[in-house]
Amino acid sequence: xxxxxxxxKRYGDVVALDGASLAVASGRMVGFLGPNGSGKTTAMRSxxxxxxxxxxxxxxxxxxxxxxxxxxxGYMPESRGLYPKMPVREQVEYFAMLHGADRTAARRQAExxxxxxxxxxxxxxxxxxxxxxxQQRVQLAVSLAFESDLLVLDEPFSGLDPLxxxxxxxxxxxxxxxxxxxxxxxxxxxxxxxxxxxxxIIDHGRVVLSGPLExxxxxxxxxxxxxxxxxxxxxxxxxxxxxxxxxxxxxSVRLRVDAKSDPGAILAAASAAGHVDxxxxxxxxxxxxxxxxxxx
Amino acid sequence: MSRWRPVWLVxxxxxxxxxxxxxxxxxxxxxxxxxxxxxxxxQWLPDLFDEDPEQRMGVVSAAVPLKxxxxxxxxxxxxxxxxxDVTPGxxxxxxxxxxxxxxxxxxxxxxxFEAAVDATLHAIVVQAAFxxxxxxxxxxxxxxxxxxxxxxxxxxxxxxxxxxxxxxxxDDLWGVGSVATVVLLMAMSLYGQWVLVxxxxxxxxxxxxxLLAVVRPWQxxxxxxxxxxxxxxxxxxxTLSALAVSLVVFEDVTLPEVAVTAIAMAVLWLVLGLLLYNxxxxxxxxxxxxxEDASSAMAPVLAPMMxxxxxxxxxxxxxxxxxxxxxxxxxxxxxxLVMPVRIAxxxxxAIEVILAVGGMIAATVGVIWLASHIYTGAILQTQRIGLxxxxxxxxx
Numbered sequence: 001x002x003x004x005x006x007x008x009k010r011y012g013d014v015v016a017l018d019g020a021s022l023a024v025a026s027g028r029m030v031g032f033l034g035p036n037g038s039g040k041t042t043a044m045r046s047x048x049x050x051x052x053x054x055x056x057x058x059x060x061x062x063x064x065x066x067x068x069x070x071x072x073x074g075y076m077p078e079s080r081g082l083y084p085k086m087p088v089r090e091q092v093e094y095f096a097m098l099h100g101a102d103r104t105a106a107r108r109q110a111e112x113x114x115x116x117x118x119x120x121x122x123x124x125x126x127x128x129x130x131x132x133x134x135q136q137r138v139q140l141a142v143s144l145a146f147e148s149d150l151l152v153l154d155e156p157f158s159g160l161d162p163l164x165x166x167x168x169x170x171x172x173x174x175x176x177x178x179x180x181x182x183x184x185x186x187x188x189x190x191x192x193x194x195x196x197x198x199x200x201i202i203d204h205g206r207v208v209l210s211g212p213l214e215x216x217x218x219x220x221x222x223x224x225x226x227x228x229x230x231x232x233x234x235x236x237x238x239x240x241x242x243x244x245x246x247x248x249x250x251x252s253v254r255l256r257v258d259a260k261s262d263p264g265a266i267l268a269a270a271s272a273a274g275h276v277d278x279x280x281x282x283x284x285x286x287x288x289x290x291x292x293x294x295x296x
Numbered sequence: 297m298s299r300w301r302p303v304w305l306v307x308x309x310x311x312x313x314x315x316x317x318x319x320x321x322x323x324x325x326x327x328x329x330x331x332x333x334x335x336x337x338x339q340w341l342p343d344l345f346d347e348d349p350e351q352r353m354g355v356v357s358a359a360v361p362l363k364x365x366x367x368x369x370x371x372x373x374x375x376x377x378x379x380x381d382v383t384p385g386x387x388x389x390x391x392x393x394x395x396x397x398x399x400x401x402x403x404x405x406x407x408x409f410e411a412a413v414d415a416t417l418h419a420i421v422v423q424a425a426f427x428x429x430x431x432x433x434x435x436x437x438x439x440x441x442x443x444x445x446x447x448x449x450x451x452x453x454x455x456x457x458x459x460x461x462x463x464x465x466x467d468d469l470w471g472v473g474s475v476a477t478v479v480l481l482m483a484m485s486l487y488g489q490w491v492l493v494x495x496x497x498x499x500x501x502x503x504x505x506x507l508l509a510v511v512r513p514w515q516x517x518x519x520x521x522x523x524x525x526x527x528x529x530x531x532x533x534x535t536l537s538a539l540a541v542s543l544v545v546f547e548d549v550t551l552p553e554v555a556v557t558a559i560a561m562a563v564l565w566l567v568l569g570l571l572l573y574n575x576x577x578x579x580x581x582x583x584x585x586x587x588e589d590a591s592s593a594m595a596p597v598l599a600p601m602m603x604x605x606x607x608x609x610x611x612x613x614x615x616x617x618x619x620x621x622x623x624x625x626x627x628x629x630x631x632x633l634v635m636p637v638r639i640a641x642x643x644x645x646a647i648e649v650i651l652a653v654g655g656m657i658a659a660t661v662g663v664i665w666l667a668s669h670i671y672t673g674a675i676l677q678t679q680r681i682g683l684x685x686x687x688x689x690x691x692x
Contacts, residue, residue, distance in 0.1 A: 048509035050676060052690075067512060071297065075509040081502030086313065097305050098510045100297045142506065 001025050002047070002065075002150055002181055007056035009042055009205075016042040018205035019056070024150065024181040024198075029172065031196035031213075031286075032185040035294055039205040040185045041078050044154050048075060060150070071099050074143035078154040078185075080136065084128035088119060088138055091127060096145035106145065113141040116171060133164050140168060144175065151175055153184040157191060169195055193286040201293045209293040217283040224288060225255045225266055225281050230274035239269055246288075251277075256288075302511040306519025310494070311526050324531050328538040335542035351375065351417060354382035354391065354400035362404055365424035373420055404428070473640020476562040477608045477633050484569050484601065484632070487528045488577040492590055494520060495581030495671075504675050513675070514668040521574040528570055532563060561636055568656045569632030572663055573597060579667035582674040583681050596683065604630035608637040616643025626652050628659035 002024040009017040017039045024030045034040050045051045047058050048070050058065045065073075083091055089110050096106035114123055117137040122130060127138060136159065143151060151172065157165050165188075173195065176182045186192050192199070199216060201209040209216055224246070232253040237243045240257055247254035257266065263281035270276050284292065314320050355363055363379055370377040385391050388400055392410050399409045399417050407421050434444035498504045507516055536559070576597045584593040604624065612621045616638045625635040625644060631652040638644045666687070673690030674681045681689070 045505075045676075050505065050508055067299075068297070071510055073509070075506060077502070077505045077509075079502040079505060081504065081506045083313075083503055084501060094305070094309055095506065095510070098302055098507070 001061060002183065003059045003062075004043065004046075005057045005059060007043060007046060007058070008054045009039075009046070009051055010054055015205050017046075017053070017056070020202060020205060020207050021056075022200045022207055022210055024183045026149070026181050027176055027179050028197045029176045029182045029184070029195055030198045030200060031192035032183055032200050032202070033187075033189070033192065033286075033290055034185075034202035038202045038294075040202060041154055042205075043202070044075075044152050044183070044185070045077075047073065047150075047152055072148055073150040073152060074099075074146070074148040076139055076143040076151075076153040076156055080139050082127045082135065082138060082142070085126050087124050087126055088130070089114060089123035091138065092141045092145045095142045099146040099148075101146045109145045110141070113144050114138075117141055117167065133160055136160060137164065137168070140171065144171070147178070148175075148180055151180055151182045151184070153182070155185055155187070157186055157188055165191065189285075189287045189290055199286065199289070201290055203294045209289060213286065216289060217286075220284045220289065220292070221259050222256050222284055222288075222292070223259050223261060223263075223281060224284055225257055225261075225263075226252065226278070227255075227270045227276060228252045228278035229276045231270040231276050232274075234270075234273035236269045236273035237266075240266065259283075299512075299515065302515045303519040303522065306507075306511065306516055307523035307526060310520055310523025311530075314490070314524075314527055315530075320527065324534050327531060327535050331535055331538040332542050335539070335546050339546040350378055351398045351414070352378045352380055352396055353417060353421075354380050354395060354397045356382055356384050356400065356402050358384075358403045359401040362401065362421075362424050362428055365427045366401075366420065369420050369424045369427065373416065373423075375416060375420065377417070377420060473558060473637040474609060474613070476558055476565075476636045476640070477605065480562060480566055480569060480633055480636065481601065481605045483528065483566055484573050485598075487524050487570055488573050488597065489590070489594070490524050490527075491520060491574045491577040492581040492594055493587060494524075495578050495675075496584050496587050496590055496593070499582060499584070499675055500586055508675065512668075513672040514664060517575060517578050517668055517671055518664065520578060521571065524574060525567065525570050528566070532566070536563075558636070558640060561639065564653070565632040565636055568653065568660070572628060572632070572656055572660045573601065575660065575663045575667040579663075579670040579674075579686075580683065582671040583677075583683060583686055585678065585680055589680065600629040601633070604633040608634045612637045612643070613641045616641040622648070626655060628652075628656045631656055 004020055004022045006019045006021055007017045008019055009015075020039060020043055022030075022032075022043075032040055032044070042051055046053055047065060049065070049067075060069050063069070086094070089107075092110035092114060093103070093106040096109050097103065101109060111120075111123070114120055117140060119134060119137055119141070122134065127135060130138065136156075140153075140156065143153065153172070156168060156172070160168065169191070172182055172184065176197075184192075184196075193213070196213055198211060199209070199213050200207055211219075225243075228251060230251075232249070232251050237245070237253075237255055237257075240261060242258050243261075244256045245253060246256050266281065267276070267279050270279065353366070355366075360381070366377065366379060380395055380397060382391055382395060382397070382400060384402065388402070388408050389410060391397070392400060397410075398414055399407055399421075401407050401421060404425055407418065409417075430444060431441050434441050437444070439447070498507070504516075511519075577594065580593045580597055581590070584590060607620070607624055607630070611618075612625075612634055615621050621634065621638055621643060624630040625638045626648065635644060635649065635652050639649070669690040670683055670686045673688065674686035677686070677689075
């Protein structure tokens with residue numbers, strides 16, 4: 001298990017990490033969310049010693065992460081980095097060997113992952129000749145090309161088409177199923193909601209929300225109500241204390257209400273105000289949780 | 297995995313990647329061809345510029361008795377004179393042209409040249425005629441041939457050189473040392489730039505972040521420097537092999553002993569110089585952000601190298617044991633360029649060479665430490681950073 005213990009990092013007056021703590025258990029996919037500049041990349045870099053922390057520790061199974069341990073981790077940085085003139089397979093093999101694989105195992109792993117990621121016919125091409133999406137696949141193959149204990153992926157889905165996103169998502173899920181811990185950041189919240197088991201939201205260097213996704217959704221003090229039909233245009237929700245309109249369209253309205261609210265009473269009030277075509281009462285989505293967490 | 301395996305993997309990638317490039321293959325081939333061409337020129341150019349290595353002299357029947365003496369004297373003079381029997385004709389010039397002759401000995405006391413007198417041939421004929429006439433002249437004077445020889449024996453004159461011969465040899469040695477310094481500077485600049493540009497490229501295409509997630513900065517640096525040192529050694533090896541093969545093939549060409557020693561020492565200084573300077577190149581490369589910044593980034597490294605180069609060529613040859621020469625030949629940053637010239641100019645001693653080599657090894661260890669810190673502090677910065685700031689950042 002990977003654990004951050006009160007990580008703190010300042011760059012002059014800028015606080016990048018402010019006592020951030022989190023955990024990534026083996027076999028769990030952890031979505032690491034936060035606004036731009038919230039400290040995600042700094043935290044991810046600190047796992048590999050790329051950032052010298054002011055305070056706090058990064059632990060793997062209770063021990064500080066050092067060179068030999070970090071070699072068991074795969075890393076896909078936010079700023080993609082590959083040798084442009086190096087052939088694809090050779091590149092993946094090279095990084096696999098740096099991670100400790102012998103030449104035979106490195107070749108086997110490279111061919112396996114390039115096959116899985118749909119690059120079998122480009123193994124001898126130079127990276128610079130590939131499209132952006134295919135270069136991103138090579139980057140993922142580089143981080144996968146040995147049986148890692150932990151995958152750290154900074155924005156792995158940015159710039160990918162939907163098919164590539166699905167392929168990459170499947171691959172990451174399989175790695176978690178094998179037993180690897182996966183920590184990945186993304187601004188595509190619906191995608192993260194589909195993929196992750198746990199969620200960590202960071203803001204201004206502090207972890208403001210964390211836990212299994214279903215647990216944090218249920219634990220929210222709010223519920224969201226969506227009403228479709230004529231009733232959406234009427235102000236019936238004013239009768240409910242604390243109810244707040246979060247989205248409003250011509251024939252639909254979305255409200256945030258107290259978690260203890262009675263859905264039956266809300267539906268009755270809406271129906272009394274006008275015709276109701278559709279009604280939903282649900283815990284917050286990940287996007288709702290994100291907005292709630294970072295606006296505090 | 298041992299801590300040296302990543303170093304080996306990084307070095308191996310450097311070597312394999314660059315070995316495949318056309319520029320490396322062409323530059324290696326060019327150096328090899330230059331060596332072989334130079335040696336071939338050494339073999340064949342003298343023949344090309346020597347208009348007529350052998351001289352041909354016609355001998356008419358009346359002068360045939362002189363032929364043996366002519367051969368003996370020509371051999372004693374070290375001249376290759378071919379004697380050709382000719383029949384006297386009306387037109388000696390045509391005979392000369394037809395037989396490709398430089399002169400015709402028409403009678404024992406009549407030598408005819410075509411248009412100009414060749415002093416060497418003339419001297420050979422005069423001496424041969426004198427030798428042939430000596431017995432008869434001695435008898436007429438009532439002397440034996442030996443007595444006659446003693447009578448005409450030249451007085452021995454002591455001949456000395458104003459410039460002692462070994463000092464002249466020192467000039468050759470100095471020449472070899474100067475050439476070695478020029479070659480060393482070129483090699484250190486060339487291979488240093490490979491390191492510099494390689495580091496800047498890894499930084500600008502961001503692959504360095506993936507690398508540093510799995511290898512330590514010192515491993516990446518050392519692997520890169522050793523890889524490029526390996527490439528340099530391959531090129532040096534190819535050059536020396538070409539030299540060795542040429543020496544076997546072109547039998548007339550020999551290297552002076554001093555050149556062999558100077559080459560061996562130059563290789564030693566080159567290896568030490570590359571190790572020291574290439575770590576510095578890597579450190580300054582990490583502070584730049586784009587390949588266009590390479591020339592300004594390398595200024596702090598070029599300064600001591602150029603200073604050493606000019607001192608080595610201008611000051612040291614005349615003052616090999618002056619305090620400044622002594623100090624600069626021992627100071628690690630200037631030693632690889634100054635010490636070879638100092639030794640070639642007759643200065644230095646075995647102890648000083650050992651001290652300089654030891655100093656360079658110690659300095660290289662220190663530079664690896666310093667360069668690793670500068671590299672660590674600078675390599676992930678997206679903006680240009682100073683050397684001191686990078687060092688402080690790595691310690692922060």
